[in-house]
Amino acid sequence: MRRLLIAGNWKMNLKLDSAKALAQGLKDAAAGVTEVDIAVCPSPIYVQPVAEILSGSNIGVGAQNAYFEKAGAFTGEIEMAMLTDVGCQYVILGHSERRHIIGESSELINLKVRAALAAGLVPIVCIGELLKEREANVTNDVNRRQLDGSFSGVSAEDMKKCVIAYEPVWAIGTGKVATPDQAQEVHADVRAWIAERYGKEVADVVRIQYGGSVKGSNAAEILSKPDVDGALVGGASLKVDAFMEIINNVKAL
Ligand code: PEP
Numbered sequence: 001m002r003r004l005l006i007a008g009n010w011k012m013n014l015k016l017d018s019a020k021a022l023a024q025g026l027k028d029a030a031a032g033v034t035e036v037d038i039a040v041c042p043s044p045i046y047v048q049p050v051a052e053i054l055s056g057s058n059i060g061v062g063a064q065n066a067y068f069e070k071a072g073a074f075t076g077e078i079e080m081a082m083l084t085d086v087g088c089q090y091v092i093l094g095h096s097e098r099r100h101i102i103g104e105s106s107e108l109i110n111l112k113v114r115a116a117l118a119a120g121l122v123p124i125v126c127i128g129e130l131l132k133e134r135e136a137n138v139t140n141d142v143n144r145r146q147l148d149g150s151f152s153g154v155s156a157e158d159m160k161k162c163v164i165a166y167e168p169v170w171a172i173g174t175g176k177v178a179t180p181d182q183a184q185e186v187h188a189d190v191r192a193w194i195a196e197r198y199g200k201e202v203a204d205v206v207r208i209q210y211g212g213s214v215k216g217s218n219a220a221e222i223l224s225k226p227d228v229d230g231a232l233v234g235g236a237s238l239k240v241d242a243f244m245e246i247i248n249n250v251k252a253l
Contacts, residue, residue: 008237106149
């Protein structure tokens with residue numbers, strides 16, 4: 001049985017005071033939640049203060065990106081070991097904003113996935129098609145290509161530790177949500193890809209989150225689909241009430 005993982009991606013939002021207040025508010029509000037795993041991913045500069053607030057709580061902390069190299073001359077980058085050093089357990093990799101705005105390739109993401117695993121972090125690896133790709137009926141091809149590239153060389157044991165986030169690009173921050181059936185169809189194909197490459201035992205344990213305009217009112221319907229194992233949440237993770245509404249509406253699933 002896979003536990004749901006509800007993760008908040010705070011993106012480039014909040015300032016020190018509001019990030020700390022959100023962390024404290026969630027810590028208090030989610031204190032009794034045992035049914036699902038919860039994580040928040042602040043801006044890298046606020047990871048440490050947020051991790052300090054959430055230390056010992058039921059809310060994990062993740063980063064939104066990091067570099068694959070070990071310590072050295074990489075100006076502006078963050079090493080995976082620096083994340084574990086300040087209390088991170090997760091790192092989002094290959095978010096569509098990094099693939100499409102910053103220009104990250106699956107090859108680069110793959111180096112980061114392997115570095116994250118080597119550092120003991122849980123990579124949340126994002127995949128997803130553009131609207132024009134969905135309209136051209138190549139959704140599964142695009143996602144499988146991103147999976148092939150992002151997980152190249154990852155062993156079965158390491159694959160079990162990874163989380164995949166299916167985030168149709170056309171649904172991120174747009175208010176447009178994939179229907180539960182659209183999400184399930186892609187999630188089932190992602191799980192089939194895992195089974196083809198790693199076998200059923202691995203496919204059965206890897207969590208596949210859905211992301212794209214998830215909020216309290218639509219979360220339960222999407223997450224009740226058999227291959228949807230959680231949500232990666234942007235906008236609705238920035239307010240205690242909105243994030244808690246998602247958690248409270250799915251914790252009994
Ligand atoms: C995201 O940032 O991964 C995301 C899904 O954003 P939103 O929930 O705002 O669509």
